[in-house]
Amino acid sequence: MAARKGPRKVNRYSIEMKRTAVRLSNAPGARVMDVAEALDIHPFMLSRWRKLAWEGLLVATPARKSKSAQASKKAKAPTMVQMSKYAKLKxxxxxxxxxxxxxxxxxxxxxxxxxxGSPSSRGSGGDSK
Known part of the structure; x- marks a missing residue:
């Protein structure tokens, strides 16, 4: 493999692209390696997307909000699901x-x-005649 020059390129894929990749990889007889190669993505990335989809986290996100809206969202109390996950992890x-x-x-x-130098490691067998 050739050495890279300069900074590594970071691709950002749309939710729709991720969903399509997951759908293709879940098709009967499809392999993650083959789908990833066809889409020119790393198989590990596709596996992560599949995990997110399985957990129900691969959903469309709303447009970015202002910093004040993000701050208020962070200040919200954790949900029951988050609390149960936290307790389980703990x-x-x-x-x-x-x-x-x-x-x-x-x-x-x-x-x-x-x-x-325990006796069991010295090899003192029962028959020593």
Whole structure:
């Protein structure tokens, strides 16, 4: 692959283009790789669009609003869906932290056993006649 010169080009695709790409990739027998190649986009991008469509987030957005309108939108209270997603993510994070701590303690335990030279690792079998 040839080296790029200058800044990388960033393409902005319309919602309609994204929807069409998703529809084509969801057709029976269609592969993401083939559709992406035909549309000259990266397969990962098409996969992201498919995920957004599956989650219902690939919808037309209204025209840009003024900064004051955007600020008031940011100040709105979170919706129930957002709150439930936040709670779910918080639970997942806590679970992952516990799993991580468990694995760290297991590694410390294994290191201690290895340092002591546990009998099971010495090969002292039951038949020594």
């Amino acid at each position: 639970r997942e994070l806590e679970l992952l932290r516990k799993e991580h701590e468990f694995l760290k303690s297991f590694d410390r335990f294994r290191a201690q056993l290895k340092a002591k």
